[in-house]
Amino acid sequence: MGGPLDKARNAEMNRKAAIIGGGVIGGGWAARFLLNGWDVGVFDPDPEAERKIAAVMSNARLALPALSDVPMPAEGKLTFHGTIGEAVEGAEYVQESVSERIELKHKVYAQLQQAHPGVLIGSSTSGFKASDLQKGSPAPQNIIVAHPFNPVYLLPLSEVSGSPANPPAVVEKTVEIMKAIGMFPLVIRHEIDAFIGNRFLEAVWREALWMLKDGIATTEEIDEAIRMGFGLRWGQMGLFETYRIAGGEAGMRHFMAQFGPTLKWPWSKLMDVPEFNEELVDLVAGQSDAQSGMYGIRELERIRDRNLVGFLRSLKESNWGAGKVLLEHDAARAAVFNAEMAKGLDTAAKAAPLVMYQGQVLPGWIDYNGHMTESRYYFVNSETVDNLLRTIGAGMDYVAAGHSFYSAETHIRHLGEAKLGDQVRGELQIISADEKRFRSFVRVMVGDTCVATIEQLCLHVNMAEGKSAPASAEVWAKLKAIAEAHAGLPLPEGAGRAVGQKK
């Protein structure tokens, strides 16, 4: 089912990453690299590694592409290897995600650096400093921390933390690679155990364990306290920006004055650490079973992913926080896609419909019949026509300058069904056009099946005057060229129909 972009990408040489350790974190990294078109070589002695990574990939394939408004590149090639040396062959980057044992990590680095001297190694360690990781290495400068958060294929944060042994070029290279796979690299200024994120998580974890132990709340009640309140805030602003608002019109200083004194109040048990013993483990695990045991882990993962996709898409709509990262990643990839689209336009001379949209049916697009909800077929048409407009020079800049095409009238036939995860394509044919209007006919395709057709009349409008006006000469020339090429195509079956009209 590959689109034009797939072909473009397959023609190039893929970049390659090696993944050492294929658990939840290693698998998440593998998925992110693969879905961004990198080849991935995996080393993990666990005989279950292949199955485990396949499970992560099947989640990731549903989720990550749902964040993209630019077609994804063709998936990279995934290979499994019996030795570290084989896995790292040809790789420009290694992500190490083995257990948190420093001797094990040192052993892995030694093998990597022997097989592929000079390769850049990022570690997923939750807490070791880069200088700890680098000890005993012949090339400490190539070992750095790149600490992600689960699920790695959805959450953008990668804490990049080097030691004084890492030259700026190594940090920059790590940042470049993180950005290439759509992550948000946060370079930490000074080495510190557990970096930033895990220090907060550790603080909350300690406090939570005290509350459980003291019978103040159950695991479920603690989770509700988080996700019904400040958890919602923190996905879009962090701690300080949130508190700045809490200070109201008087701002951050007012907030500090109000809550500063609480530092001395008995609001925390954090002066002490609860004893970690079997009894505590039983308490936590038992309550967690009562809370979430009705869901399997895969089910919980999919629920989580669906929610995260919803959050991230909503941030994307407001170009804010993690949504900004997604938009920037799209923009970088759109350059490639647009070049392909422009080539697609050359085929107009060959009198063929233009493929102007490719996308994936997202969870929020489904109705209670389990099909893509009817208004989303119209949405696919809108995206298809908008891409045509961008291509002929009538995009956002043109609108900003005061002209736009407005939809006047639309006719839709529902001929089949698109389902969750389907790749849908919008193929556009111009039926007629003049300086002031055009009639388009879009076929919404799933593979070779036409699931809907949309016929539409768009009027060119001078927005300030609020009335119909001729398009600019440049726009009209491009539109005319397409219309002339399409004049040779047969009038599509179903064009010109009224609702309920006999055939």
Add this chain to the structure above:
Amino acid sequence: MGGPLDKARNAEMNRKAAIIGGGVIGGGWAARFLLNGWDVGVFDPDPEAERKIAAVMSNARLALPALSDVPMPAEGKLTFHGTIGEAVEGAEYVQESVSERIELKHKVYAQLQQAHPGVLIGSSTSGFKASDLQKGSPAPQNIIVAHPFNPVYLLPLSEVSGSPANPPAVVEKTVEIMKAIGMFPLVIRHEIDAFIGNRFLEAVWREALWMLKDGIATTEEIDEAIRMGFGLRWGQMGLFETYRIAGGEAGMRHFMAQFGPTLKWPWSKLMDVPEFNEELVDLVAGQSDAQSGMYGIRELERIRDRNLVGFLRSLKESNWGAGKVLLEHDAARAAVFNAEMAKGLDTAAKAAPLVMYQGQVLPGWIDYNGHMTESRYYFVNSETVDNLLRTIGAGMDYVAAGHSFYSAETHIRHLGEAKLGDQVRGELQIISADEKRFRSFVRVMVGDTCVATIEQLCLHVNMAEGKSAPASAEVWAKLKAIAEAHAGLPLPEGAGRAVGQKK
């Protein structure tokens, strides 16, 4: 512009709450009560209180209704009073949100209980226990903690914390009131300073202040570390459910085994508290200005609200966490609305189009021209027709039993524009119907202006056989009654048109 629900509600006697203290938190409570149809009496000696609450209300009016899929009740009446006694008159509940000074709170309670003995008082205190608040009161049993999170009109959490002096009936009454205004009351099992949420926030706050002081990260970097990573997780699952997943297939015990030992590691500075002095305040406030100073507080609030609305709507789509709270609140209110809709159906005998949808244009519905995006007009039609189907007994249960109406063909005319925040209405007329199909004509109205018309042919389908079939006798009888009443209406202008057809 009031719909049928407004009239129903205005006919009843509204419930009333008193708000003592009208700052960010008190104003947020006022907004939540008012938008849920309660009358609100405010006491706040600040001469700016009226302006401040108006500012919160104007944010809340944009945000809270955007979460509802059932028409909102008519806003309650807001009054300002010069004394606590006047504000509390006729109120069944008081929300106290004055400064965190215990003597002040005691003084307020004394006046409240003198003016209105027996009134239930909930406190927004960030940290005082109910037993602290109750000291010296003649009726300690009526004072309880109901601790919210900012913005109160959007975040559902209310920590309800009583002392042994509060009888179960008082806790239950508080829970009932919180649910009536769409909140999620979390009853805390044992009294503890700062309850649950603020203990976590305090732990993170302390850790963050250390990082700033030690120059590890700036306020902006700390915020990025939160909102690009675990902050996104916490809005939909909390701490424990997230870690359950992190344990992978081996679950919570595996996670505990892996991360338990970190309790002994130097991952936290929480054994000590940074000194709170001018230098620290300057550092935080200065960095916060650099990070967010380009936005005004009102602007930041609207960005935050828009993001939260996006998160909450996406949780609503998956019936999860805070989204489940919203759906349950909708369901409670839908009973009232559906009764009105059923009455609306009687008017079919009077041959008038049926108002089958009322809703608000949400931020995600806007295109780059600043108008409601074209596919959303079709969405309004879908909601309108779906409500008709529910009303004639062809809703979810009918679909679950194997029958459904499928859209076959649709014609849309775009006649005007709906804008962000507009209330849109779907008015439905049946043009023709038989056992196997109906043709509907929906006018999308903004006030008295028709902004779009949608003509649609729907076929009744036996889903298992995948073909057209007659509707059940009950459904057809109801549909037929409407069709016969509408037979007397003139054929709408624009019905039967093909795209681009001359008038």
